[in-house]
Amino acid sequence: MSFPDPIAVFRTEAAELLEQIEAGLLDLNVNLGDKDQIDAVFRGLHTLKGSGAMFGFEALAAFTHHCETAFDRVRKGEVPATQALVTAVLEAKDHMRALVETPAGDHEATSEALLANLRAAVDGAKSPGVHQAADVPAQTLFKIRFSLPQNAMANGTNPLPLLDELRELGECTIVADRSAIPSLDLLSPTDLHISWNVELLTSQPRSAIEDVFIFVMDDMQLEITAVQAATAAAKSPERQETPIQAAEPVAAEPVAVSAPRVPAPVTAAPAPTDAKASKASENVRVPAEKLDELMDRVGELVIAQSRLSQLAGGSGDLQLRAVSEDVERLSGELRDTMMVLRMVPVTQLFGRFRRLVHDLSHETGKVIELVTEGESTEVDKSVIERLADPLVHLVRNSCDHGLETPDERRAAGKPPAGRIMLSARQQAGEVIITIKDDGRGINRERVRAKAEASGLVQPNATLSDQELYQLIFQPGFSTAQQVTNLSGRGVGMDVVKRTIDALRGTINVISHPGEGSEISLAIPLTLAIIDGLLVRVGAGRYVIPLSAVEECLELSIEEDMRSRGRSFISLRDSLVPFLRLRDLFRTGTKPDPFQKVVVISTGSERVGLVVDQIIGDHQTVIKAMSKLHHDVATFSGATILGDGDVALILDVGHLVAEGQQQEAHLRAAG
Amino acid sequence: MNEAVRKISKDLWDGRDELEVLTFDIAGEMFALEAVIVQEILDLLPETVVPGAKAFVGCVINFRGKVIPLADIRLAFGMEATKPTIDSRIIVIAINIDGEPVLAGIRTDKVHEVTTLLRAAGEPPPSVGMRWRPDFIECLVKRGTEFIIVPNLNAIFAAEADRTGSSISHGSAQR
Numbered sequence: 001m002s003f004p005d006p007i008a009v010f011r012t013e014a015a016e017l018l019e020q021i022e023a024g025l026l027d028l029n030v031n032l033g034d035k036d037q038i039d040a041v042f043r044g045l046h047t048l049k050g051s052g053a054m055f056g057f058e059a060l061a062a063f064t065h066h067c068e069t070a071f072d073r074v075r076k077g078e079v080p081a082t083q084a085l086v087t088a089v090l091e092a093k094d095h096m097r098a099l100v101e102t103p104a105g106d107h108e109a110t111s112e113a114l115l116a117n118l119r120a121a122v123d124g125a126k127s128p129g130v131h132q133a134a135d136v137p138a139q140t141l142f143k144i145r146f147s148l149p150q151n152a153m154a155n156g157t158n159p160l161p162l163l164d165e166l167r168e169l170g171e172c173t174i175v176a177d178r179s180a181i182p183s184l185d186l187l188s189p190t191d192l193h194i195s196w197n198v199e200l201l202t203s204q205p206r207s208a209i210e211d212v213f214i215f216v217m218d219d220m221q222l223e224i225t226a227v228q229a230a231t232a233a234a235k236s237p238e239r240q241e242t243p244i245q246a247a248e249p250v251a252a253e254p255v256a257v258s259a260p261r262v263p264a265p266v267t268a269a270p271a272p273t274d275a276k277a278s279k280a281s282e283n284v285r286v287p288a289e290k291l292d293e294l295m296d297r298v299g300e301l302v303i304a305q306s307r308l309s310q311l312a313g314g315s316g317d318l319q320l321r322a323v324s325e326d327v328e329r330l331s332g333e334l335r336d337t338m339m340v341l342r343m344v345p346v347t348q349l350f351g352r353f354r355r356l357v358h359d360l361s362h363e364t365g366k367v368i369e370l371v372t373e374g375e376s377t378e379v380d381k382s383v384i385e386r387l388a389d390p391l392v393h394l395v396r397n398s399c400d401h402g403l404e405t406p407d408e409r410r411a412a413g414k415p416p417a418g419r420i421m422l423s424a425r426q427q428a429g430e431v432i433i434t435i436k437d438d439g440r441g442i443n444r445e446r447v448r449a450k451a452e453a454s455g456l457v458q459p460n461a462t463l464s465d466q467e468l469y470q471l472i473f474q475p476g477f478s479t480a481q482q483v484t485n486l487s488g489r490g491v492g493m494d495v496v497k498r499t500i501d502a503l504r505g506t507i508n509v510i511s512h513p514g515e516g517s518e519i520s521l522a523i524p525l526t527l528a529i530i531d532g533l534l535v536r537v538g539a540g541r542y543v544i545p546l547s548a549v550e551e552c553l554e555l556s557i558e559e560d561m562r563s564r565g566r567s568f569i570s571l572r573d574s575l576v577p578f579l580r581l582r583d584l585f586r587t588g589t590k591p592d593p594f595q596k597v598v599v600i601s602t603g604s605e606r607v608g609l610v611v612d613q614i615i616g617d618h619q620t621v622i623k624a625m626s627k628l629h630h631d632v633a634t635f636s637g638a639t640i641l642g643d644g645d646v647a648l649i650l651d652v653g654h655l656v657a658e659g660q661q662q663e664a665h666l667r668a669a670g
Numbered sequence: 671m672n673e674a675v676r677k678i679s680k681d682l683w684d685g686r687d688e689l690e691v692l693t694f695d696i697a698g699e700m701f702a703l704e705a706v707i708v709q710e711i712l713d714l715l716p717e718t719v720v721p722g723a724k725a726f727v728g729c730v731i732n733f734r735g736k737v738i739p740l741a742d743i744r745l746a747f748g749m750e751a752t753k754p755t756i757d758s759r760i761i762v763i764a765i766n767i768d769g770e771p772v773l774a775g776i777r778t779d780k781v782h783e784v785t786t787l788l789r790a791a792g793e794p795p796p797s798v799g800m801r802w803r804p805d806f807i808e809c810l811v812k813r814g815t816e817f818i819i820v821p822n823l824n825a826i827f828a829a830e831a832d833r834t835g836s837s838i839s840h841g842s843a844q845r
Contacts, residue, residue, distance in 0.1 A: 299735030540719055585721035623737045627772050628727045628827070632720055638730060638737040646718040646732050 010055040012285065014100045017048045019351070021093055025086050026354045032081045041089075042071040043214070048096065054156070060099040063111050067092050070122050076204070079122055088114070088121040090355075139170065139203045141227040147177075147195030149219045154190050157216055163196065165212045170202030195221075288381055291342050298331070298338045299621065299640055305331045307644075343378040346424045346433070349388060350375055353395055353422060360399040366418055367406055368399055373423035379431050383523060386503060387433065390496035394435045394519055395420065397493070402439030402517055412514065414438065427522075427547065430505075436518040442511040447471055469509035473497035524636055524651075532620035532639070534647065535598065536613040538587025541647040543620050543639055544609065548600045548652045552614055555595040569597065569608060578608030579659040600652050607656050622649060634658060687789045693818060694761065694778040697749035702811065702818045705784050709762040709773065714754055731775055733762055740775040746826045747802050752779055765823050774827075787811045787818065803829075 024041040028034055045068040053061035067089055073079045092114045099107055144166070148159055166172055174196055181193040200209065209224055210217070305327050312324035350372045361368040379387075403409075403418035410416055421436040444465070451457040451471045471477060475494040500507055503523050511517035532543035533552075555578075559569055568577040578597055582589065592612040599608050622637040629635075636651035691702035692711075710733075717729040717740060726746070727739040740760065744751065757780040764771050788811075795807040806829070808822040 296735035540721075587721075625737065626727075626730070626739045626774070627767050627770060628739045628741075628774065629720060629723055629730070632723050634722050635720065638718075640732050640735060640737065644732055645716050646730050646737050648718065648720060648730075 007055060010051055010057075011100055013051060014048060014060075015097075017044050018093055018097055018100075020044045021048070022090070022355055023351055025090050025093070026358060028081055029083065029086045029358070032083070032086075038071065038075050038081060042068065042075050045071055047215075052100075057099065057103050059103060059107060059111070060096060063092070063099060063107075063115070064096055066115050066118060067096075070118055073122065076208070082121065082124070084121040084124055085118075088118045090358075092118060139201055142198075142200045142202065142206070142209060143223075143225045143227050144198040144200060144209060145177075145195065145221075145223045146198075146213065147180075147221050148192055148216060150191045150193070152192045152216070152219070159192070159194075159196070162212055162216070163198075166198055166200060166209070169204050169208055169212070170200055172198055172200040172202075174198050199227075288342065295338055295342075295621070298335050302331050302335055340378075342381055344381050344384055345376050345378050346384065346431075347375040349384050349391070350422050350424075352388065353391065356392065356395060357399065357420065360396065364399060364403075365405065366399065366403050367416055368403060369417050369419045371419060371421045373421065374425045377424040377426055377431060379424075379523070383431075383503060386499055387521070387523070390499045390521070391422075391433070391435070393493060393496050395422070398435060398437040398439065398517070402437040402441075404440055408440075412440075430522045430524050433521045433523065434518060436516065438516040441513045441515060441517050442469060442472070442509070444468060444511075444513070450477065465511075466509065469511060470507070472509070473507065532618045532649065533598065534615040534618040534641070535596075535609075535611040536615055537581040537585055537611050538589040540585065540587065541615065541641065541645065542581070542611075543618060543647050543649045544598055544600065545620075545649070545652060546617060548602065550599040550601050550606065552596055552598050555597045555610055557593075560591075560595065571599065571606075571608075574606075576606050576608050577659070578610055579655070579662070580610040582610065582612065584655075584658070584662070600656075602653050602656050605656060607659060609650075609655070618647075620649065689787045689789070690784060691787050691818075691820070692761065692784050693782040694759070695780040695782070696747075696778050697744055697752055699747075699749075700782070700816060700818045701743075701778075702785075702787060702820050703761070703763065703823070704820075707763045707765065707823075709764055711781055712760040712762060712775070714758050714760060714777075727774070731760065733773065733775065736773065738762070738773045738775055740777060741827070742777055743821065743826065744777075746806055746821075746829070755779065757781075763823070765827060767827060787813075787820075792820075805829075 021041055021044040024037045024044065028037045028041065031037070045064055049061050049064040049068055052058075052064060070079075070085065070089070074081050074085070079085075095107070095110055095114050098105070098110075148157060152159070163174055166174070175198075177195045177197055178193075180195065181187070187193075202208070206224055206226065210222075213220060213222055305324075309324050309328055312321045315321075353372075354370055357368050357370040360366075398420050399418075403420070404412065404414075406416035409418065419438045421434070423434045423436070425432050447468055448457070448463075451468070451474075452459050454477070456471055456474060456477075457463065473493045473496060477493065497507065500521055500523070505521055505523035508520040508522065509517065510520075531546040533546050533549050535542055535544060553571070555569070567579070568575045570576070576599060582591060589612075595610050595612060596614050597608040597610055598614065599606055601607075618639075618641070620639045623639060624637055625632065625635060633654040634651055635648040636654075637649045638646050639649060641647050690705040692705050692708050693700055693702045695701070712733070715731045715733075717731055719729055720727075720739075725742070727741050729740040730737050731740050759778050759781045760775040761778055761781065762773060762775050764773055766772070791812045792809045793812065794809055795802075795804045796810075797804065805825050806822055808820040811818045811820060
């Protein structure tokens with residue numbers, strides 16, 4: 001077992017924190033008074049600062065400290081949250097990312113500039129103190145008694161910064177309770193034996209005190225009693241900016257001899273390990289390939305188990321049967337749990353675009369509203385990661401080329417705010433991700449002219465809209481008259497095309513001049529789990545994605561005979577063409593006496609598939625087909641059945657296309 | 671694994687005088703594959719025919735939860751099909767196709783042993799007197815009175831991947 005590099009772990013953690021902070025800030029941008037979001041952002045900054053200091057990212061910690069301070073003041077209601085502040089912190093956040101990635105780089109100047117910005121934002125916000133209480137808040141004397149668990153320091157908690165934080169809340173007297181310190185021979189240098197009694201005179205509410213202990217709360221004992229209320233002297237408003245190093249030596253220090261000091265260059269280093277430990281129950285980071293391995297093992301287990309049940313069923317041994325049934329149940333549950341592990345909702349993916357759109361709207365001067373839909377749609381994690389890039393290009397494209405400026409929009413009789421809609425849904429074993437805008441749409445003539453100019457299309461060739469729009473995905477193709485900061489170099493769409501091709505997906509473009517365009521990406525759910533209908537054709541078993549199945553019916557002998565000449569049946573007064581899979585797959589077997597028709601739908605069309613037998617529904621783990629079979633488009637993948645056999649999964653769309661080709665051949669022949 | 675693949679494609683011997691191989695029979699001829707690319711030797715497994723796929727890789731099998739193609743080397747050498755016997759085995763190998771490692775099974779009539787081939791006993795494929803495509807053969811190694819064929823898997827898989835298979839639409843057109 002190897003331990004990951006702590007710096008790398010910190011980087012991943014920091015990236016996550018930054019993402020949370022960003023999400024919080026963006027929410028805040030929409031609803032400035034949202035107390036929960038303010039708290040969330042503050043907590044994120046706080047943790048980032050603490051862990052940064054712990055892992056030696058001094059510059060990051062120092063820089064983050066200022067942002068945290070600003071947000072602390074917002075949190076306490078001293079300054080209201082403003083757009084300017086949110087924007088300043090957003091920019092600062094990007095700088096933090098840079099500090100995390102290249103701590104050694106020269107960031108001084110940027111840091112200074114951003115901080116000046118931040119200060120300006122805070123000062124600008126201060127004057128009309130909506131949140132500020134009119135009178136000086138009453139001060140309360142709290143008696144606080146707290147003790148940390150004995151192993152707290154071994155876990156990385158340092159009590160001293162906690163005391164410092166308490167001191168920042170108001171005047172306080174701290175007395176260490178040394179009664180629990182054992183005699184020297186029993187004293188372990190890494191254990192914490194001291195507890196503290198604190199008397200704190202503060203204008204802050206009780207929750208502020210609890211916040212100090214927020215990261216260690218779970219394991220510690222904390223008693224807070226309000227002793228008296230007193231209207232006392234005015235507080236110093238700039239208190240939070242007290243330089244860290246100026247903190248006086250802690251009263252408890254002389255007795256804390258046994259404690260090896262955890263490096264804590266900045267105040268309020270929240271015990272990062274503790275924070276992590278309490279989070280550990282919620283999230284564990286596992287490399288995706290390990291999940292794949294686990295999935296394979298579970299697959300093998302299920303197969304071994306089905307052999308066991310066969311044996312047990314064959315023998316009369318009741319005890320063996322009981323065990324076998326237990327194993328069957330357990331492995332079934334294990335498989336179900338396993339299947340959902342790799343799937344993640346697209347929320348995470350869509351979340352990134354809120355920031356992008358926010359920035360783009362600033363850069364382009366357009367008012368852009370981003371609407372997302374179907375965020376709970378689950379997609380395999382690796383697919384999500386690969387989709388991020390193409391989606392960035394598409395969204396940028398929509399913002400830059402698709403949407404008009406507010407003036408143009410007003411002139412066209414549209415609301416001034418442009419709207420971009422990101423949606424995701426599952427359909428027939430695919431995830432459809434749609435980027436839709438209500439801008440000017442794709443300029444057909446300009447695409448055409450450009451295509452002819454670059455020799456992609458013959459001047460007199462007739463092209464369908466779809467064919468024409470697909471041209472925009474050609475490398476180097478851009479209709480933008482000028483290359484802007486955002487797009488127009490003709491690189492982006494090419495990337496989109498390549499990525500989607502690599503995922504075996506398809507791109508569909510719809511555009512209405514003046515009304516907007518819509519680009520749909522249909523990505524097969526590789527490795528995802530689908531509900532399938534297991535059927536038998538000849539000797540082979542196949543899985544039809546259940547989402548595509550409309551209904552099943554029997555193909556009567558008369559229909560079968562009659563349909564030699566025509567391959568369609570009438571289904572509730574509409575004609576449904578059908579394909580005989582036995583012929584299509586050339587099984588060379590005789591048809592079963594009672595053949596079934598599985599009616600599937602592919603978007604607009606309904607097609608019947610004639611199979612020999614319908615076995616039942618089947619939870620299907622999709623396994624990708626080997627590279628050697630990539631030319632076989634009729635199947636989107638394979639799955640392993642309970643008895644260990646492989647069943648192929650039909651790609652309904654391709655199958656229907658194949659059927660149409662077949663019809664064309666027949667017509668040509670006949 | 672990748673290293674092994676690279677060696678085979680560059681030079682089988684790679685400056686060495688000896689080579690560890692696994693020997694097996696297909697249709698009465700003895701073949702050998704470098705032992706390091708062999709992942710596993712399996713008893714025959716239920717095969718699933720892939721309609722529309724090329725005959726060379728017409729089936730898939732379940733190899734420990736992975737669906738892998740089963741390749742039929744006989745087709746590359748124009749050999750007769752043989753009935754499965756009690757000795758028939760599938761050798762699972764890892765090869766490199768377009769820079770990606772791919773697992774594939776090879777159907778064999780009998781697997782013999784892991785043995786050492788001497789470079790000194792090896793000969794390049796003769797230019798005449800052989801009905802097999804010379805580029806499919808890496809070398810022939812003499813052992814006793816017999817020859818062991820060391821096939822060039824990369825060439826075989828590449829060539830077979832190019833060959834157009836019996837696609838579904840062809841079949842339906844004949845109907």
